[in-house]
Amino acid sequence: MFTKKPDANGASLHVAKPASVGSFSVIGSDVVITGDVSASADLHVDGRIEGDIRCASLVQGEGSHIEGAVSAESARLAGSVSGSISARELVILKTARIHGDVHYDALTIEQGADVEGRLAHRTPAEPARMGDGEPKLTLAS
Template sequence: MANPGGTFSVIGPDVTIRGDIEASVDLHVDGKIIGNIECASLVQGESSRIEGEIKAESARLSGEIKGTIEVRHLVVLKSAQIEGDVSYDTLTIEQGASVDGRFAPLRGKAQAKPATDGAQGEGKQPGLTLAG
């Protein structure tokens, strides 16, 4: 499935999925997923729970996550409770978010290389923002 015109899929609060999810479109999760998720963009609702690995281009997390996260552009909202390691290119964390794991830049991973805007590619630091 291609992503024509901003298509997205929703997993409602009354849905539990046991198994991996692969989506070429954006995904909004309000339910419970026990399995790995790979998608273009992930938006997680406050009452949702994900148990598994998350891989996405961008993600906005606000529920419970138990597993590793590998996302280029990551926003962790204050209601998020993450248990697992986090890899990112850019990271924004709201005050009050709970993370039990390690943070590491995606450098060296098989993701897209950072753009070189006059700076040396290898010396470029990942972005980190703390939101109030």
């Protein structure tokens, strides 16, 4: 966290290094993106995306709309998605409106969420399974 650097007189100074902070990107509510979005970091979407999304972690705001496929390690969806979703850990909040197939390792759906499509646990050929490999489904109230 600290390094020693000599000053002009040769004395050692302690200089603080910034702590490593995870990065994230925000797409504001006034932003419309037409085209695919790929992020190595976490992504927070409040606007509209017309294209596929690939990221480490996705958080979707209530008023946002995604028209395309979503692929993420973890996703927390509160807006509308028209397209397939693939996530290791997926949380669908009560305000979410999903129209497309959903592939997951662990799934939580709040009461009131609207999902039109097929829910399917990911197959062994798909990315890493969690824990003992058994499907995980949680219904939140």
